[in-house]
Amino acid sequence: MTPTPSFATSLDALSGWRSALAQRLEDVARFLGEHELIDDSASMQVGSLRERLGNEKLVVAFVAEFSRGKSELINAIFFADTGRRILPATPGRTTMCPVELAWDADEPSSLMLLPIETRLDGLSLTELRPQRRAWKIVPLQVRDPDQLAQSLLEVTRTSFVTKDQARALGFWDDAQPEDNPPLDDAGRVEVPAWRHALINYPHPLLKQGLVVLDTPGLNAIGAEPELTLSLLPSAHATVFILGADTGVTKSDMAIWRDHLGSHAPTRFVVLNKIDALLDPLATREQVQAQIAGVRRETARTLDIPAERVFPLSARQALAARVMGDHEALRDSHLPELESALGTQLLPQRRQVLEDVVLEGAQQIETHVSRRLGDTRRQLAEQMLELRGLRGKSSSKLRLMIERVDAETAEFEQCTVRLQALRVVHSRMLKDALVGLSSDRLREEVSEMQAVMNKSLLNLGAKKAFIVLCTKLRALLSGAQHLNVEVRDMLGASFAKLNAEFGFSLALTKAPDMERYMDELSLIERNYVQYLGLTQALRLSQPKFMEQFRRMLVSKLRVVFENASGDLEIWNKSTSAQVDSQLRERRRNFRRRRESLERVQTAASELELRLGEIETQDERLQSLLGRTRHLLEALREQACAGPMPEIALISLAPGARDQEAAQPLRAQA
Template structure:
């Protein structure tokens, strides 16, 4: 399956999943199984699947063919070149292509002058009025291509301005751009470009990041410390006619090698193999030459040779546009698409599906608890009623008095339950403090101060590791407090279970290890960025501030998800208590009502026992339906779900609507 097909399939799965989840939620609501924790889990699963993005970043020195490759893989359907690709430097600013339904099709450009302020790129995203907007017409590929040429726009500025914008460094002369005859320096006009179009793949959550070559890529720290490390796949491109040059190697070292990170796939492409096609050489000779370039490149980059994929982006694009299958095969573009499909989409799908499966299992447990409580109540009622069989009116009256007594006792014992809640909340507050924004802000202010010290050059690693060790320490500390909360809950729940016959279970403490790992990855991307030449930039005014602000935007995401986990955990414990209390109160009501019926009519007892039998059967049905629905959700293949008739009817209607959308998109392309 090609990348595009696999992406399509993934999209279909996600849409179906979202719909099934919605139907499950409705079903749960109808059967009174939606408590706060279940609702929260449903909401999270829905967001997780709906907003799942897959970002593929194309990184290389200028003119290696990044934009051409993007055209060939994703946009050949437009029948022409869409992203500008030409000799020399073309793409001047990082360009993100994606789809946001809330924004009309457009190109948004952030002026380069925003570099003079300290806000991080992520922060600028939240200020739409600072971006220049150009509307795009997806039905007109020529207009589309013309509009996108803006990403190649430049300005000419003085050395002072270039320095302020981060394109000129007195301390690092070799890396500076050329100065024109007029003494001016060419810099990008824009800092970042966002393209929003309803391309079928983008609509399904693909985000493509096209980047500029060496000088420009180094000028935006956030690319290296945030965007590229967060991409799910990075495609690094070399050109067959140049081989691995010094600047290719600089980009590879500075932006791409990180120790094995499970979640990122890296592909190396040896592009422009058509430049080696030569009518004076035999096909074997050409092939041998390509293989030679391939193995030399692999060796220099320290990779196994099969990880370098030789292609011709340009011929691949031409072949797709002219429907020339022979040329397409010769371009080897399909090999690259296959590698993208397997390596990236395959992995991404597995990660998402396994995360979703865990979420659903937890949802099942959570909802299963309510059923368990109800079943237990029914059993106890049944036992109670059995004990009344054949008994006289005095015994029955006595029973009523006992139940009423129990109810009064239960109502007064609310204080105990309240005490558990308040200890729980107090301990939780400590966790929230450890992971809260003020703590993070304090740490980062400290880091900025340290980085600003003159001569910090050799102390950067230490400064980062001190900050990150403290941050990791706080996560570990919150894990410890989490453990204490768990112990406390286990003990209190056990006591409440014994005293009131509850069936409370203390939920599992969220594991903070994942967030610690995230922190380490972030630390590493910063050290890598600062490890090479960029460390010299720390002496520039505001550079440390900007770097730390970029760091803050990334850390905030980690902290927010850690806090989210803690909150969910809290809800799971609290809503169990609530559900248990609610069911118990109802239970008293039902028991008294049963006694009344028995007191009023001789047949009341049998009637009530029959009712309980029926209710037990219903509960069993509910339980197996819940298992069925949740396991269908966790399982993948849609075809095997035909038995869930009511779901499928809804699904069909939904699919029809969606198919119409897709037809419109493709006809636009």
């Protein structure tokens, strides 16, 4: 057995905490469901919270020029327990396509390979993911490490094509001859056989939602726009790897600048292969000083603090873990990187989830207390009315029934008003949503494409794209503006309905489109950067342009769909509130009338009915108390976080980033 790596321990803690949270949420949901305390829109909210907790992923991407040791590092961190090297790691170009490691329990263990020719169809990776027929699927024997390693050799496969084919596939560029791949004797070009590989593997960390992305070197990264535009920017952390023996080379710098720009997610820099600096003629101290020197120099070149640079030896770490040699593992310095990954990444994820859960709990509580509060208020009114009947004659009761009938009739007049409100509301909502429709989005993107097609230079493409983003931002802000009008209209109508018909309608916080504008800005930044790269010249090829457009549309569609989904849910839940109060009020009138009729037939019924109402009220009170109690348990769990394990790591000897661990311990 190898000692448990600290990254694993903290990820374990995070996922344990997540499932504890999911359990608490389940308790809440079951209770609310059993006692019919939530309506459809609120239960949709609970559902999306549940999904969020269940499917939360943590994506870590390993990025570097070829042969820096990405695959070896992944082997050392994740696969040492198999007792061998699992991902192929050899001198020279090895991994030829991006490789994604994850676990989906609904699928068998397998290696899925997307043929490189799919690039010619212009379909984006996102579109191809669910199309199983597009992929070659190789079942994996996870219990047999040798067979497993043998199967994974596929990711190194290449094939030879003509220069024209290579050009069409995006691997040949006459303008950048130095970047072109080698030719064989027959003048053919060597290109990767696969465009993307997905490994579905039941590793304990992957089971907990970790997704690892191994990438090929510089030119291959540039050849797949989706990697630059989508996969890398959406990773939660990137590990950038350099060779301690080579330092920062020109092509390392190009990757750093183009793909890991300053806005990239949490970045870790690894100075790999420190074992290569060992020198039989130098003392241990001299070698240490040399490593420290390269580390400082690297930090200076990349303009980051030296603490963010981790000198280590992936090869030594893998060997040490396979042999169970603790001392050698320590000497490899891999544990420092793992510890930093654990102490810096997981608290961020934890914070995001905590916020989501706390906000969700608040919404549920508001919803339930309002619902129960309304019913209790009506019960109290009924109670008051019934108490007033004590000792009243039967003719007086008759009068009261008539009064209830009159009140009911008066109340029913609200239906005309509600009908009008519904018409106005749905028209306004439609107006607010029209700017966010997928048709509108496609129109705008096509317009941009038309402009791009006309301009051959990147400059024009970039400009057209920026114009598009400005227009889209205006659409979001237009929707925001219209929704504020909807809110004001509803606010005014609710106030009137409350005053005239005894409703207790209240507006909840309307969704803010600001969030989506931020998401749009992030996409804009990534794409603008991409359009500035030399690789973007490939856009002059129609297939690439098509792929670029599709990718962009699918990214933007997510933003627009979420934005309009948010608006719709809010508006729906607002209308649902009106409907449920209307139902409740009607039921209340019916109950009042029934009680009066019962009391009229037998005086003893009065006390009985009063008793019933009291019991009913007590029951509601207890339901509210129990809901609050369950929500409190959810909140406590959220605020407690995956504490003990993470705190342990930060205290462990060698834990590098004490600072990052501080806020965690403070919360303990």
